[in-house]
Amino acid sequence: MQAGSRNFTEDMCPMSEIRPNPASLPPTNEPLRIAVRRLRWFKVAFQGFVDATGRDLGCTLEIDDVKLAAAFMRWLTSIEIQKPADKSQRKDFFEFAAALMLRELTADMPVKARGPATLADPGSAAAFWPEGYCCTMFCLSVHTAAMEQEFHAHTTLDPAIDDLRHWWSFRENTLQDASFSSGFLQMLLGHQPNWMMPDVFRARIQSDLTVQ
Amino acid sequence: MSRDAFNPPDAMPLREALRGLRFLLRRGGETIAETVNVEALPKPASDLASAMLREAGGLARTVDEMTSGVAKTVLGGQKSPSAPLKDMIGGPNAGAEFAVAVYVALSTVLRHLGAPTVLVSEAAARSAYGNLAPITAETSVEKRAADLTFCLLDARVMRGTTAQEAALVPGAALEAASIFAVMLWLQSARSQDENEAALAAATDMAVALAPEISRAVAGKDASRIEELYRRYVPHV
Structure with a gap:
């Protein structure tokens, strides 16, 4: 685990007492990497996660099914286009796929909060932007579960997740350019994103190599 | 007897x-x-x-x-045959089974899309299956599905779509998108318990793809429809 990073099993969002919950995802007989690319499973998983988050936050979160399906289809296309042929990059691409998922969800947000998050700490990311918070936690939860299943790898999070300034920047910048979301998720996963091209896998690899 | x-x-x-x-x-x-x-x-x-x-x-x-x-009671229930298309085609009662599956699934899709009053013709679906060109063992299921899509459109399996304005998909695209959804679902791997969720997912995918489906149908481009099935059936 990186210094300063946190494991999902720990209480990592003291401001809101809400955390990603990979165990909340619906069961499937298929590997998660397959199931998540089936819209029928994705919809059930997303609906369940949004409902649970809404209960935790004390607000109703509504889903636009048409927008959700469109985001899912764009995500399929983007991972198909960017998937590397080199098998050694498979694990890295798993992480990147979660970042692309957040990009597509925030590009045309399928979740709408009806009213404020009454149960969330007023200074928390969840209270600040319930929709963005919910989509981010969903992507992190799917990512955590898939990484555990495929690579027996524990996901660790950057302390930036508790810093409201990052969430403020996330929301402002994503409204201008949805690709910013990809960088934000990579940052939460402890990476140094290539902010010029945060949603381009090859650019991310080069950026990581430069950092090393 | x-x-x-x-x-x-x-x-x-x-x-x-x-x-x-x-x-x-x-x-x-x-x-x-x-x-x-x-x-x-x-x-x-x-x-x-x-x-x-x-x-x-x-x-x-x-x-x-x-x-x-x-x-x-008298005629028996209208349970949709849940067999995937590849198992249905070539069976002894394939035309009738296909028609019932199309009728039940298409009616469900139209309700989901907000067009519940459109008439679906089981007879036209059976006739469409009968018009399917002879196939060889090498013909892929996606190719058969694409051909059947055009047979269903030609047979006018849906009637009254022009009067439908409340649908999620614009009237002009409703017919092609609805039939695409049903054919996508028919090809998908699913258990009996997953039938409903799979059909809803196929419908959502067809809505997202509606402009592309419309273009392919308008251009009589069966190979494009076949390509879309090949690409998206595993993701229903």
Whole structure:
């Protein structure tokens, strides 16, 4: 685990007492990497996660099914286009796929909060932007579960997740350019994103190599 | 006579006739109610028109009850065959099975899209299957599905789409997108328990792909439809 990073099993969002919950995802007989690319499973998983988050936050979160399906289809296309042929990059691409998922969800947000998050700490990311918070936690939860299943790898999070300034920047910048979301998720996963091209896998690899 | 030798009469034409009658009565009543302001008519014309509308409504309800009653008791239930398309094609009763599956699934898709009053013709679906060009063992299931998509469109398996304005998909794209959704679902791997969720997912995917489907259908581009099936069936 990186210094300063946190494991999902720990209480990592003291401001809101809400955390990603990979165990909340619906069961499937298929590997998660397959199931998540089936819209029928994705919809059930997303609906369940949004409902649970809404209960935790004390607000109703509504889903636009048409927008959700469109985001899912764009995500399929983007991972198909960017998937590397080199098998050694498979694990890295798993992480990147979660970042692309957040990009597509925030590009045309399928979740709408009806009213404020009454149960969330007023200074928390969840209270600040319930929709963005919910989509981010969903992507992190799917990512955590898939990484555990495929690579027996524990996901660790950057302390930036508790810093409201990052969430403020996330929301402002994503409204201008949805690709910013990809960088934000990579940052939460402890990476140094290539902010010029945060949603381009090859650019991310080069950026990581430069950092090393 | 042995039980095996007894072939029950084909109930499909009767079902089709009752559905057609129900559609006409419903649509007729809707059209009159939408176009004629009965309240504004002078007497005795308003009394006559009100009585006529009541009569039409009563008839439609009777046919509704008859259709569902007959379908459930005398003719047997309308459970959609859940076999994937690749297993259905080539079977001894493939045309009839395919038609029932298309009827039930298409009706569900249209409800999901907000177009529940469009008429779906089981007879046209059976005829479409009969018009499918001979296939070889090498023909892929996606190619067969693409050919069947165009056969269903040519056979006009859906009627009354032009009058439908409340749908999630614009009227002009409704027919192609709905049929695409059904064919996508028919090809997908799914358990009996997953049928409903898989059909809903296929419908959502067809809505997202509606402009692309419309372009391919308008250009009679079966290979493009085949490509879309190949690409998206694993993701239903």
